[in-house]
Each structure stands twice: as structure tokens, then as C-alpha cells.
Amino acid sequence: MAHYTNCKDLRxxxxxxxxxxxxxxxxxxxxxxxxxxxxxxxxxILVARENEIVFANPKAEKLFEISExxxxxxxxxPFIHGGDRPLVLQEYTAAVENGGSVRxxxxxxxxxxxNIKWVDLRISRFSGDFAPAVFFxxxxxxxxxxxxDELRQSEERYRSVINSTSGxxxxxxxKFSIIDVNQSLLKMLGCERDRLIGQQSESxxxxxxxxxxxxxxxxxxxEARFAVAQGEDIALLYNRSMLRNEQGEISGYVxxxxxxxxxxxxxxxxRRAEERYRRMxxxxxxxxxxxxxxxxxxxxxxxxxxxxGYDSPAEVLSQRSEFSALQFNPDDSRKFFETLKSNGVLANxxxxxxxxxxxxxxxxxxxxxxxxxxxxxxIEGIVVDNTAKKLAEEELRESEEKxxxxxxxxxxxxxxxxxxxxxxxxxxxLESEASGMPFSLIFMDMDNFKHVxxxxxxxxxxxxxxxxxxxxxSALAEPSFGVAYGGDEFxxxxxxxxxxxxxxxxxxxxxxxxxxTYLEEQGHNVHLNASFGVATFPEDAADRTSLLALADxxxxxxxxxxxxxxxxxxxxx
Numbered sequence: 001m002a003h004y005t006n007c008k009d010l011r012x013x014x015x016x017x018x019x020x021x022x023x024x025x026x027x028x029x030x031x032x033x034x035x036x037x038x039x040x041x042x043x044x045i046l047v048a049r050e051n052e053i054v055f056a057n058p059k060a061e062k063l064f065e066i067s068e069x070x071x072x073x074x075x076x077x078p079f080i081h082g083g084d085r086p087l088v089l090q091e092y093t094a095a096v097e098n099g100g101s102v103r104x105x106x107x108x109x110x111x112x113x114x115n116i117k118w119v120d121l122r123i124s125r126f127s128g129d130f131a132p133a134v135f136f137x138x139x140x141x142x143x144x145x146x147x148x149d150e151l152r153q154s155e156e157r158y159r160s161v162i163n164s165t166s167g168x169x170x171x172x173x174x175k176f177s178i179i180d181v182n183q184s185l186l187k188m189l190g191c192e193r194d195r196l197i198g199q200q201s202e203s204x205x206x207x208x209x210x211x212x213x214x215x216x217x218x219x220x221x222x223e224a225r226f227a228v229a230q231g232e233d234i235a236l237l238y239n240r241s242m243l244r245n246e247q248g249e250i251s252g253y254v255x256x257x258x259x260x261x262x263x264x265x266x267x268x269x270x271r272r273a274e275e276r277y278r279r280m281x282x283x284x285x286x287x288x289x290x291x292x293x294x295x296x297x298x299x300x301x302x303x304x305x306x307x308x309g310y311d312s313p314a315e316v317l318s319q320r321s322e323f324s325a326l327q328f329n330p331d332d333s334r335k336f337f338e339t340l341k342s343n344g345v346l347a348n349x350x351x352x353x354x355x356x357x358x359x360x361x362x363x364x365x366x367x368x369x370x371x372x373x374x375x376x377x378x379i380e381g382i383v384v385d386n387t388a389k390k391l392a393e394e395e396l397r398e399s400e401e402k403x404x405x406x407x408x409x410x411x412x413x414x415x416x417x418x419x420x421x422x423x424x425x426x427x428x429x430l431e432s433e434a435s436g437m438p439f440s441l442i443f444m445d446m447d448n449f450k451h452v453x454x455x456x457x458x459x460x461x462x463x464x465x466x467x468x469x470x471x472x473x474s475a476l477a478e479p480s481f482g483v484a485y486g487g488d489e490f491x492x493x494x495x496x497x498x499x500x501x502x503x504x505x506x507x508x509x510x511x512x513x514x515x516x517t518y519l520e521e522q523g524h525n526v527h528l529n530a531s532f533g534v535a536t537f538p539e540d541a542a543d544r545t546s547l548l549a550l551a552d553x554x555x556x557x558x559x560x561x562x563x564x565x566x567x568x569x570x571x572x573x
Contacts, residue, residue, distance in 0.1 A: 038055070038057050041057060043139050044059035044060040044137075044138040044139070045136065045138070046060050046071070046076065046138075047133050047135055048136070049133050049134075051075055052072075052073055052075060053071050053075070053076065054133070055072070056068040063111065063138060065115075076136060079110060080110070081116060084108050087104065088123075091123055095124065095134060096125055101123070102122070102123045102124070103121075106118050106119065106120055106145065107121055117142045118140070118141045118142045121136065122137040124137065143412075150406070150411075154403060155403075158396065162180075162392075163184070165182065165184060166389075167257055167389050168181070168184050168236070169184065170254070170255040171253075172201055172252055172253040172255070174250045174253075177199070177200060178197055178200075178201055179197065180197075181193060188236065188257065188259055189204070189227070190228045190229035190230075191228075191229065204226055205225060205226045206225050209224045209225040213347055218241060219239070219240065219242070221238065221240075222237075223237055223347070224236065234260075234261055235259075236260060237348055240254070241253065241254050241393070245404075254396065254397075256389055256392075256393055258389070260348075266280070266286065284301060284382070285303055286382045286383060286384050287306075287307045287308075287385070288300070288383075289380065290380040291379045291380075292377075292378065292379070293337070293341075293377055293379065294323075295322040296323075297316065297317055297319075298317075298372075298378065299313070304316070307361070308361075309355045323336070327351070328352055329352075340369065341369070344368060346366065346367050348364045348365075349364065350362060350364055350365075350386060351363050351365055360387075363385060363386060364386045365382075365383050367382075407419065408420035412462055412466060413465055413484045414466075415469050415481075415482045415484045416481055416482065418483065418486070422544065424481075425493070428493070429544060431495075433538075438536055439495045439497060440493075440497045440502030440534060440535065441493050441547060442491065442502065442533070442534055443489070443532070443533040443534075443535075443551035443552045444472075444492065444509075444555070445489045445530060445555055445559065446488035446530050447529040447530055447559075448529075449461070449464075460522055464519055465488060468513070468518070468530075469484065471512050474512065475509045475512055479496075480497075492506075497536075498539070499536045499539060503566065506532050506534055506566050507566065510532065510566065513528055513529065531555050531558040531559050532554075532558065532566040533551040533556070533558065533568075533569070534551060534569060535547050550569040
């Protein structure tokens with residue numbers, strides 16, 4: 001009986017061993033499939049067992065500039081930047097102990113040469129019919145982080161510019177709602193920023209007190225009484241300009257405000273006390289002058305001379321030049337005198353004049369017609385140097401334009417980026433559906449570009465991509481445009497082009513690349529090829545995603561067949 005029991009136990013153990021062996025064989029059969037998937041993944045992947053790296057895919061080798069064999073056997077710690085190492089080790093420990101997947105905030109890694117790179121990191125613990133392993137999934141976001149840093153610095157410079165101006169500043173959306181102000185305006189109005197944000201700009205002043213100075217399609221200027229603390233108000237000059245986007249649509253408004261309190265006091269004193277005129281005239285910070293109706297200067301105070309770049313009133317009077325000689329555009333002088341003669345007075349009338357050194361200056365003129373000592377008509381008035389504010393406005397506009405360009409262009413190649421591509425494709429689809437006109441796009445991937453990087457280095461690889469972008473650009477005319485799609489991939493968008501026209505343009509780009517020698521300035525003689533995929537809307541696809549996918553698929557079909565050729569979307573093949 002005991003012998004029978006032992007045999008029965010042996011059979012159970014043998015069956016268990018057979019089941020375990022079958023699991024091992026199944027796991028071994030799936031390992032090559034898992035390895036192939038990891039090797040072709042778009043992320044850099046490291047696999048660790050018992051805290052040692054046992055596998056690294058090609059993306060990981062490229063990220064760290066270290067071969068898989070050199071990585072194997074090391075821990076992950078040396079490749080993590082010291083500042084981020086505690087966080088990564090903490091999350092690694094959590095993943096090992098608790099299982100599952102942990103996403104880590106962007107961290108820094110260090111490659112063989114000591115270069116710091118930013119990555120998105122996900123740590124996952126896998127266990128099954130094989131020994132447990134920890135996977136590190138890493139996506140290189142260095143270029144994005146650098147762009148974010150540059151954008152942040154630009155925003156800080158923008159903030160510094162607007163806060164350094166003595167005048168008030170208001171930024172509004174296209175519905176005149178306030179979205180930003182500077183400290184000078186808050187000081188003028190005696191209020192907190194939160195009280196202004198979201199308000200309509202018209203709510204800041206009494207519309208009954210508005211006095212318009214000038215207005216055109218994009219700009220206008222007026223004086224009004226603005227409410228301040230304790231129920232009081234002050235007179236401010238309000239200069240508002242329209243902001244437009246690339247399509248010419250109104251995207252918002254910007255306004256610069258100047259406190260006119262001092263100027264109002266000066267004007268009031270001139271009216272009230274003629275006997276005090278001379279002393280105020282000589283000591284005023286504003287420029288004061290008298291001239292004939294032809295514009296020849298008769299009298300000037302020291303500030304007027306200083307504003308124009310002269311040491312004294314005598315020096316500026318000795319020039320005996322007329323007002324028109326100081327202006328860049330003779331028509332401006334004519335308009336100035338015609339408006340003055342028509343109205344008898346000009347208030348805060350902006351004029352662009354030549355400084356003594358030939359540079360432009362912008363002055364606000366407050367002038368009137370009067371009678372001289374002998375009854376002859378004269379022009380007299382006050383000028384305020386508005387140059388600093390004018391230059392600040394210009395710098396602000398240039399900064400906003402730079403921000404806009406950065407947001408839609410690739411930093412390396414100067415081509416449009418994918419953000420612009422997706423928006424443009426959506427617009428083109430709407431236009432095509434409305435007009436019936438087709439458009440095409442070319443998906444382009446460099447052939448054997450890794451060889452260029454391995455042979456000549458990453459810097460020259462980047463330069464080569466810049467030169468390829470120049471080749472693409474040279475073959476295009478508006479409204480066609482090129483896009484840096486990522487890595488060594490490009491997209492060319494051809495509005496109004498059908499399939500034959502797109503194919504002809506692809507051949508032209510291919511021919512130009514064939515004729516071009518790259519990296520010549522770096523002392524190299526490099527010839528580059530690419531594989532192309534062409535798709536057309538609406539012939540091949542009815543939406544943006546499908547169109548891109550078909551062009552991409554056509555290009556990859558060429559890659560598989562031998563590269564350096566043109567593939568046409570299978571939807572129309």
C-alpha cells in the first residue's frame with residue numbers, strides 16, 4: 001500500500017514538472033517577440049533585474065551614447081543626474097515593492113560625454129512566467145525643455161520691458177477685456193491688479209470727458225479722466241493700437257497711457273499767470289518754443305534744445321532751419337500746419353523728427369496759433385519727448401511677433417513645426433471642401449541618416465538637417481510650405497496641387513537633393529537621399545489624420561523596398 005502511495009506522489013510531481021516546463025517553453029517562445037517589440041519602440045528602454053541593467057534598446061544606446069554591452073551590468077544610478085537621482089530611486093523602489101507602473105516628472109539624465117538631457121520617465125515592474133524585471137521607459141524631451149526655457153526667458157524680458165516704462169500699459173483681447181497691466185498703471189490708478197483683469201477697458205474712464213486727438217484704422221489716441229482711489233480722477237493720454245495675427249485678423253489691442261497731470265498744470269499756469277511765464281519757460285522739463293507759420297524757429301527753451309540734441313537754445317536758433325527740414329516725410333509737415341491752421345490748436349499731436357545725430361525721435365506737440373509782439377501770427381507750444389515710450393511700444397510689438405514665430409516654427413531648421421502643420425491642414429481641408437480644390441502632402445524621411453550622425457557627429461547631423469531644410473525651401477513657392485516633422489522626417493504641404501503635380505514636385509526635391517553636396521562648409525562631402533510618400537486630399541483621405549497616415553505608409557513602403565524612391569498612397573495606387 002505504501003509503495004502505491006509513493007508512485008502516486010511521484011506521478012503528481014512529474015505532472016507538475018511537465019506543466020512548469022511547458023510554461024518555460026512558452027515564455028522562451030515569446031521572448032524574441034517581446035525583444036523585437038522593445039528594440040523597435042519609439043522610446044528608450046532599459047530593463048533591469050536585481051538592480052542591474054540586463055537589456056537596452058537602440059533608442060537607449062542613442063540617448064546615452066553608450067552601447068548595450070557597456071550598459072549591461074551597471075545600475076541605473078550613474079546615468080541619472082545627481083539632482084534627480086533621489087526622486088528616481090524613490091520611484092524605482094516603489095515600483096519594485098508595489099508593482100505596476102510609476103510616471104516620474106521630467107528628470108535629467110547624463111550621457112557618456114557628460115551631456116545633460118531631459119526625459120519623460122516611466123518605471124514599470126513586469127512579472128509573469130519569467131523572473132521579475134523593471135522597465136525604464138524614457139522619451140527625450142531636451143529640445144522641448146530648451147524651447148520652454150527660451151520662451152520663459154522671453155516672457156521675462158517682455159515683462160521687464162513693460163514694467164520699466166514710466167507710462168501705463170494695458171493688454172486686451174479682441175473684445176477689449178483687460179488681460180495684462182503693468183505696475184506703472186496700477187500706481188497711476190491706485191488699485192490692485194486683480195481689480196482690473198477681466199474688466200472692459202472702457203470702464204476705466206468717463207466717456208463724457210473723452211477728447212480725441214487722432215485716429216486711423218489701427219490706432220487712435222484720446223485724453224480722458226480716469227477714476228483713481230478715493231473717488232478722484234486724473235487726466236491720462238490713452239494711445240491704443242490694434243494687434244493682428246498672421247491672417248490679418250484682430251487678435252487684441254495694446255494701450256499705453258501717460259499721466260497728463262503735469263502737462264495740465266503747466267497749461268493752466270500759462271493761462272493764469274503771464275508774469276510767471278518766463279521762469280517756468282526757462283525751467284520746464286518740457287520743450288517750449290515759438291515759430292513762424294512757415295516753421296522757422298523764433299524762440300526755444302533749454303529743454304526744447306536738449307530734446308533735439310543741442311546744448312543751448314542759441315545753438316538750435318542759429319541753425320535757422322524750418323520745421324519741415326527736421327521731418328523725415330515732407331507730407332507730415334504739410335499735414336501738421338494744415339491741421340493747426342484749421343483747428344487753431346493741436347493737443348498731444350505726435351510728430352517724428354530728426355535728432356541732431358540723424359536718429360528719429362517722437363515728440364508730442366501741444367501747440368496753438370497766437371499773435372507775436374508786432375501782431376504777426378506765430379505758433380507757440382510745448383513738446384514732450386515720447387521717444388522712450390515709442391521705442392518700448394516697438395520693442396513690445398517685436399517681442400510679441402517673436403513669440404508668435406517661435407510658437408509655429410522649428411528652432412533647428414526654421415521650417416514650420418507640427419503645431420502649425422495640424423492647424424494648417426485643418427484649414428486646408430475646410431477650404432478644399434468649400435472650393436473643390438485638392439491639396440497634397442509629401443512625407444519625407446532621410447535615408448541612412450544615422451550613418452551621417454555616427455560619421456560626422458550630432459552637431460554636423462543637425463547642420464545637415466538645416467541644409468536639407470534649405471533644399472526643401474528652395475523648391476517651394478507660396479503657399480506651399482515645409483514642416484520639420486521630427487528627427488530626420490519632413491512634411492511638405494502643397495495647397496492646390498493634385499497627385500500628378502505633387503509627384504512632379506517630389507521629383508524636383510529629390511533631384512535637388514541629389515545635386516546638392518552637404519556639409520561642405522564643415523569640410524565634408526556628403527550626399528543625402530530620402531524616401532518619399534505622397535497623398536492627396538480628398539482623393540486619398542477624408543481627414544487630416546488619415547491623410548498623414550497614408551503618406552507615411554507610402555513612404556515606409558519605399559523604405560522596405562530599398563529607399564531613395566517615391567511612394568504613392570495605396571488609397572489611389
